[in-house]
Amino acid sequence: MASVAESSFPLLCQIKTQRRVVTSSTLRNSSLVRVSYPELPSGSLSFRCRSFVYGHRWKCVRRVEATGSDSSESASGGDEPEDALQATIEKSKKVLAMQRNLLQQIAERRKLVSSIKESTPNLDDGKASSKEEYGSSVIANTDATKKETMDGDGNRSVSPSSYGKSSLNKEPEAKSLSPSTESLKNSKQSSASVTSPEKPSDVAANGKPWSSVVASSLDPPYKPSSVVTSPEKTSPEKPSKSRAGAFWSDPLPSYLTKAPETSSMKTEEYVETREEKTPEVASSETNEPGKDEEKPPPLAGANVMNVILVAAECAPFSKTGGLGDVAGALPKALARRGHRVMVVVPRYAEYAEAKDLGVRKRYKVAGQDMEVMYFHAYIDGVDFVFIDSPVFRHLSNNIYGGNRLDILKRMVLFCKAAVEVPWYVPCGGVCYGDGNLAFIANDWHTALLPVYLKAYYRDHGIMKYTRSVLVIHNIAHQGRGPVDDFSYVDLPNHYLDSFKLYDPVGGEHFNIFAAGLKAADRVLTVSHGYSWEVKTLEGGWGLHNIINENDWKFRGIVNGIDTQEWNPKFDTYLHSDDYTNYSLENLHIGKPQCKAALQKELGLPVRPDVPLIGFIGRLDHQKGVDLIAEAVPWMMSQDVQLVMLGSGRPDLEEVLRQMEHQYRDKARGWVGFSVKTAHRITAGADILLMPSRFEPCGLNQLYAMNYGTIPVVHAVGGLRDTVQQFDPYSETGLGWTFDSAEAGKLIHALGNCLLTYREYKESWEGLQRRGMTQDLSWDNAAEKYEEVLVAAKYHW
Numbered sequence: 200m201a202s203v204a205e206s207s208f209p210l211l212c213q214i215k216t217q218r219r220v221v222t223s224s225t226l227r228n229s230s231l232v233r234v235s236y237p238e239l240p241s242g243s244l245s246f247r248c249r250s251f252v253y254g255h256r257w258k259c260v261r262r263v264e265a266t267g268s269d270s271s272e273s274a275s276g277g278d279e280p281e282d283a284l285q286a287t288i289e290k291s292k293k294v295l296a297m298q299r300n301l302l303q304q305i306a307e308r309r310k311l312v313s314s315i316k317e318s319t320p321n322l323d324d325g326k327a328s329s330k331e332e333y334g335s336s337v338i339a340n341t342d343a344t345k346k347e348t349m350d351g352d353g354n355r356s357v358s359p360s361s362y363g364k365s366s367l368n369k370e371p372e373a374k375s376l377s378p379s380t381e382s383l384k385n386s387k388q389s390s391a392s393v394t395s396p397e398k399p400s401d402v403a404a405n406g407k408p409w410s411s412v413v414a415s416s417l418d419p420p421y422k423p424s425s426v427v428t429s430p431e432k433t434s435p436e437k438p439s440k441s442r443a444g445a446f447w448s449d450p451l452p453s454y455l456t457k458a459p460e461t462s463s464m465k466t467e468e469y470v471e472t473r474e475e476k477t478p479e480v481a482s483s484e485t486n487e488p489g490k491d492e493e494k495p496p497p498l499a500g501a502n503v504m505n506v507i508l509v510a511a512e513c514a515p516f517s518k519t520g521g522l523g524d525v526a527g528a529l530p531k532a533l534a535r536r537g538h539r540v541m542v543v544v545p546r547y548a549e550y551a552e553a554k555d556l557g558v559r560k561r562y563k564v565a566g567q568d569m570e571v572m573y574f575h576a577y578i579d580g581v582d583f584v585f586i587d588s589p590v591f592r593h594l595s596n597n598i599y600g601g602n603r604l605d606i607l608k609r610m611v612l613f614c615k616a617a618v619e620v621p622w623y624v625p626c627g628g629v630c631y632g633d634g635n636l637a638f639i640a641n642d643w644h645t646a647l648l649p650v651y652l653k654a655y656y657r658d659h660g661i662m663k664y665t666r667s668v669l670v671i672h673n674i675a676h677q678g679r680g681p682v683d684d685f686s687y688v689d690l691p692n693h694y695l696d697s698f699k700l701y702d703p704v705g706g707e708h709f710n711i712f713a714a715g716l717k718a719a720d721r722v723l724t725v726s727h728g729y730s731w732e733v734k735t736l737e738g739g740w741g742l743h744n745i746i747n748e749n750d751w752k753f754r755g756i757v758n759g760i761d762t763q764e765w766n767p768k769f770d771t772y773l774h775s776d777d778y779t780n781y782s783l784e785n786l787h788i789g790k791p792q793c794k795a796a797l798q799k800e801l802g803l804p805v806r807p808d809v810p811l812i813g814f815i816g817r818l819d820h821q822k823g824v825d826l827i828a829e830a831v832p833w834m835m836s837q838d839v840q841l842v843m844l845g846s847g848r849p850d851l852e853e854v855l856r857q858m859e860h861q862y863r864d865k866a867r868g869w870v871g872f873s874v875k876t877a878h879r880i881t882a883g884a885d886i887l888l889m890p891s892r893f894e895p896c897g898l899n900q901l902y903a904m905n906y907g908t909i910p911v912v913h914a915v916g917g918l919r920d921t922v923q924q925f926d927p928y929s930e931t932g933l934g935w936t937f938d939s940a941e942a943g944k945l946i947h948a949l950g951n952c953l954l955t956y957r958e959y960k961e962s963w964e965g966l967q968r969r970g971m972t973q974d975l976s977w978d979n980a981a982e983k984y985e986e987v988l989v990a991a992k993y994h995w
């Protein structure tokens with residue numbers, strides 16, 4: 200047997216070009232292929248090929264060895280005439296030249312095709328339709344009547360007079376976010392050295408190291424991502440007991456003492472499954488020239504990271520409010536920028552798209568061993584990982600249900616499991632690993648994650664490059680309890696202080712949000728206005744001091760909206776019952792049709808001229824439902840219709856029922872949780888009321904504006920950031936605002952709004968047009984999130 204050449208694509212193409220007979224029992228990956236090749240001394244070639252036979256593309260990454268029935272003779276030099284060999288070499292050279300020429304042509308064609316694609320509009324039509332399918336499968340899941348019981352914290356009003364405009368855009372000093380040039384350089388170097396450790400031939404074009412891949416026949420085809428995880432990170436450091444003991448008086452959690460299985464995954468099995476890939480995917484894994492030109496660089500450029508968003512709810516799978524919407528949409532926007540993105544959420548029900556990954560882990564919660572399983576779906580470029588445990592099951596309609604300790608234990612289990620997902624859960628066959636990784640935790644429910652990341656791992660030199668960002672969607676809910684609750688979170692004693700908080704309302708108590716805010720590398724909230732408010736005594740709900748102390752890592756980023764899901768042009772809930780899709784172009788036809796359909800569906804008189812006022816939201820003190828109730832008699836004295844959709848506090852639910860009972864010809868109070876009805880009200884109403892006492896961002900006003908529905912809002916938090924007061928003189932603005940949470944002020948603003956609706960049609964249309972032409976997508980916000988993730992990454 201004589202070694203002829205190292206693996207080479209041209210050589211294989213040469214073999215193909217000359218139409219040699221290829222004999223192999225399976226012609227599959229990692230098989231021994233034998234090719235008849237009389238010009239060679241051996242008469243044939245055999246080679247072991249860890250190859251990719253997709254379409255007609257071949258790539259061989261191992262040594263090619265010449266062999267044959269007479270290989271022993273050839274190996275010894277035999278009687279091979281010198282000139283025959285020379286002729287073969289010459290021939291080979293010619294073929295190689297032809298081959299190069301061909302590849303050149305292919306590359307040029309590819310360039311041409313991609314430039315045609317770029318200049319062709321409606322390329323995302325396919326995406327829109329797939330989203331529609333995705334959305335429509337959801338209706339059954341989310342439409343059931345839901346009730347929400349959060350952690351039971353009391354509510355307090357925020358004094359509007361205390362909002363200082365000048366402070367609204369106050370953000371952390373740039374210098375405090377940026378590392379020194381030197382450390383940035385070092386970290387970049389270290390990141391570079393950890394992000395591309397494999398030999399080129401060992402790394403697929405999607406950046407996944409072959410060596411750490413597990414069989415995943417259950418997974419959908421994985422779209423290539425340019426994120427590379429380091430071997431160091433994909434094989435996380437295993438803490439030695441003695442090392443951990445030196446830092447930590449309490450015993451380490453049991454799962455820390457076991458080696459994560461990331462690196463022990465079976466390449467062989469993976470090789471089998473790779474054959475099932477489509478030619479399109481496979482082509483991205485060849486080393487063909489021209490491929491690089493075809494794939495544009497990620498928008499995130501060198502900032503591409505692995506991002507894991509962890510939340511208690513995620514639309515469309517689970518949702519009680521705005522948090523679910525954000526968890527469903529922000530990750531997709533980050534993925535569009537080129538990041539590898541995962542969402543981790545509890546599995547409250549069986550989701551058709553999600554498949555069992557077969558991974559099982561056990562965690563201790565309050566002394567009890569609990570097993571979790573992991574389900575996975577890959578949708579719109581995002582890995583959705585659902586953590587399954589009996590404690591989460593059947594809670595779709597009652598996500599925050601149960602008593603305080605039930606919720607606490609669920610969140611302890613969820614956060615313990617979530618923080619280890621990058622080690623154990625292969626997505627598309629490959630675990631994320633803990634290098635170049637940032638978690639985004641959301642609200643108090645997942646505020647334990649930054650604490651666990653620190654206490655279990657980073658304090659012990661593990662996951663030391665992993666960062667955590669904690670997003671405040673609503674600071675009124677904090678995970679409060681008696682100090683004794685600390686025993687449930689399973690942390691070293693010296694962590695107790697970070698949970699302890701004293702305030703005049705709760706006295707000395709245990710506060711999960713407080714600990715999360717301290718432990719996270721960065722803290723975000725969902726608007727600029729709210730980022731200012733939470734630093735005040737009125738708006739911080741007892742956490743303002745902690746936020747002020749951590750101002751350097753704190754920032755506000757206004758939410759975006761999912762412009763597929765909440766778009767009158769594509770909205771799947773407008774496909775039936777006489778509703779219709781519409782856009783700015785046919786607004787004057789489409790919106791009145793939706794209004795008539797809504798009136799009909801609700802049993803209200805179908806009248807195009809009467810202003811239809813809507814409200815959608817959780818029924819609690821925050822949303823100012825009581826202010827609407829106070830204004831109802833005035834409203835009903837006007838020629839208007841009012842429809843309110845909400846669930847929550849029983850007394851406020853009763854307000855809705857009473858209102859409908861009293862004004863049957865004008866008002867409807869829909870008590871329950873119906874995503875379909877929320878979409879239909881947003882499309883059919885002329886005006887949306889949001890008199891929230893405080894509103895971290897608010898999504899309904901954004902949805903409303905995208906549907907040509909005019910918001911009337913209390914200028915607070917994100918509402919003030921996003922709804923600019925209408926100015927009839929300059930014909931600017933997006934809606935009506937009022938400056939304090941009082942029924943009188945609401946009535947005044949709504950009165951002006953109704954006047955404009957009736958008397959100034961052109962102004963009204965201008966308001967609608969301006970609202971509908973705004974860029975409300977998540978793309979802008981995602982870019983800002985990326986800045987924060989990168990700042991966290993380079994900060995030690």
Ligand SMILES: Nc1ncnc2c1ncn2[C@@H]1O[C@H](COP(=O)(O)OP(=O)(O)O[C@H]2O[C@H](CO)[C@@H](O)[C@H](O)[C@H]2O)[C@@H](O)[C@H]1O
Pocket residue numbers: 519520521522524525672673725758815816817844845846871872873874877894895896897898899917
């Ligand atoms: N009865 C019902 N039936 C159907 N759908 C209903 C419904 N009640 C509410 N919804 C839906 O839930 C979402 C509510 O979002 P919001 O942002 O207005 O409020 P929420 O207070 O829950 O969110 C918190 O987090 C978000 C996200 O950051 C912040 O915008 C917000 O200010 C903060 O209070 C919307 O999609 C709305 O349509």
